[in-house]
Amino acid sequence: MGTCWSLHAVAPPEGVARGVKAAFDVVIAQMSQWDAASALSRINRDPPGIWHPVAAELAHVLRAAFGIAQASRGAFDPGLGRLTDAWGFGAAGPVGRVPADAGTKGGAIEFDAAKQRVRRTGEAALDLSGIAKGYAVDLAAEWLLAQGVRHFLLEIGGELRGEGIRPDGQPWWVDVEMPPAVSLPPWRVALHDLSVATSGSYRRRFSDGGRDYSHSFDPATERPIVNGVSSATVVHRSCMMADGWATALTVLGPAAAIALADEQGLAACVIARGREHVSRAWRAMLD
Numbered sequence: 001m002g003t004c005w006s007l008h009a010v011a012p013p014e015g016v017a018r019g020v021k022a023a024f025d026v027v028i029a030q031m032s033q034w035d036a037a038s039a040l041s042r043i044n045r046d047p048p049g050i051w052h053p054v055a056a057e058l059a060h061v062l063r064a065a066f067g068i069a070q071a072s073r074g075a076f077d078p079g080l081g082r083l084t085d086a087w088g089f090g091a092a093g094p095v096g097r098v099p100a101d102a103g104t105k106g107g108a109i110e111f112d113a114a115k116q117r118v119r120r121t122g123e124a125a126l127d128l129s130g131i132a133k134g135y136a137v138d139l140a141a142e143w144l145l146a147q148g149v150r151h152f153l154l155e156i157g158g159e160l161r162g163e164g165i166r167p168d169g170q171p172w173w174v175d176v177e178m179p180p181a182v183s184l185p186p187w188r189v190a191l192h193d194l195s196v197a198t199s200g201s202y203r204r205r206f207s208d209g210g211r212d213y214s215h216s217f218d219p220a221t222e223r224p225i226v227n228g229v230s231s232a233t234v235v236h237r238s239c240m241m242a243d244g245w246a247t248a249l250t251v252l253g254p255a256a257a258i259a260l261a262d263e264q265g266l267a268a269c270v271i272a273r274g275r276e277h278v279s280r281a282w283r284a285m286l287d
Contacts, residue, residue, distance in 0.1 A: 001027075001133055002034060003157030009144070010151035010167055019147065020154070023140035030058040031132040033081060033091045041091075043118060044081055044125040048107060051117045059116045061128060061135050061240065066111050068131070068244045071264060076248035077219035079109035081125025087224070089215040090127070134197050134243025137161050141239070153191065158198060161239045162191025179230040182274055187233070195239035199246035200231040216250050227253040228272040235267040235285065 007020060032038040043052050054062065065078040081090060088095035107122015120126065133156050141154050141161045151164030153172040162172030171190035177198050178186045189196050199216065214224040232249035236242035245266055249257040254272035261268035261279035268279045 001032065001136065001156065003133075005154075005156045007155075008153045008172075009149050010164070012144075012149055012152070013147055016144070016147070016149065019143055020140045023143050024136050024156075026057055027132055027136040027139060030055055031061060031128045031135075033127060033129065036091075040126050040128065043120065046120075048120045048122055048124075051112070051115075051119045053115075053117045056116070057135075057139065058118075059113070061132055062111045062118060063113055064135075064240055064244060065128060065131050066113075068241075068248055072245075072248040072252075072260060074219055075251040075260075076130065076244060078126060078128055078131075079107070079120075079124040080217055080219060080222075081127035082123055083217055083222055084127055084129070084215070085125070087215070087217075130199070130247035131240060131244035133157060134159050134195070134238070135240040137195065137239040159195070159239055159243050160191060160197075161195040163193055165192065176233050176269070177231070179271055182230065182271060184271070184274070184276060187269060189235060194235055194237060195242045196233060196235045197239060197242035197246045198231055198233040199243075199250040216247075218251050225251055227251075229254060229257065229270055230273075231271045232257060233269045234261075235282070 009016060028035055030039045033040055035041060039054060039058060068076045069078065084090040085092040086099045107120060107124035109118065109120060109124055109126050111118045137154055137156050137159050141163060144152055153160065153162045158177060160174055165171055171192040173188055173190055174196065175186040175188050178184055179200055216225045218225050229250050232246045234242040234246045249261060249268055249270060252260060254270045254277040257270045258277045258279050265281055266279055267281040267285055269282055270277045
């Protein structure tokens with residue numbers, strides 16, 4: 001997944017790291033755009049129109065991805081793989097300039113939930129980088145709970161899930177990452193059977209002609225976002241849902257993002273042009 005992971009666990013059994021890594025390996029084998037042998041890579045290589053049966057884990061993530069896509073009115077799009085590759089943020093590697101033709105060239109991703117299968121139409125390519133990392137946290141966390149590990153903090157590249165409490169009786173306290181050059185103090189969140197994910201438009205970017213271009217794309221324009229949002233953080237029971245919704249909210253301007261978070265009952269904080277915008281559910285967590 002191109003990042004690091006960490007686990008803080010209370011009285012973990014022997015071999016716990018191998019078990020967590022095995023869960024991550026399941027996600028990589030099915031959803032990695034960086035692994036040429038993954039199910040996702042094979043789907044993207046095959047000609048459009050072919051239905052591909054998918055494993056239960058990939059079907060679960062696709063169901064969530066398409067649910068967020070519908071609820072966000074297209075702000076989340078699992079079919080931007082051609083776009084992210086063209087701009088240098090995918091498996092094809094970085095680019096040094098704005099691509100001349102970076103569109104998806106038409107088409108979409110179709111998911112048949114009833115038959116647990118997926119296909120590409122046209123030149124769209126599947127890209128689950130905005131939600132799969134959060135799912136990997138959940139999959140490993142559920143394995144830990146099944147092994148009787150009740151108290152732990154698990155993290156992959158800044159997406160975190162905390163279960164139970166620390167040995168000192170405190171919840172798992174984590175600080176929300178703030179964008180660079182923002183003077184706002186970080187929020188401190190108590191992860192007691194909760195997850196938190198932050199999507200930051202500042203995390204990966206490149207410059208061309210004196211202008212910076214972010215890895216966060218607006219599906220409507222097929223270009224990096226220019227809405228002033230530098231990060232979006234979501235607190236949720238599911239790390240997968242926190243990850244996917246943080247990705248979607250980053251695409252929207254701050255007002256639309258918070259309005260949608262309120263509509264969906266999400267605890268969300270959006271940083272835009274140096275200002276904080278928080279949802280009703282976020283404010284309620286302060287009480």
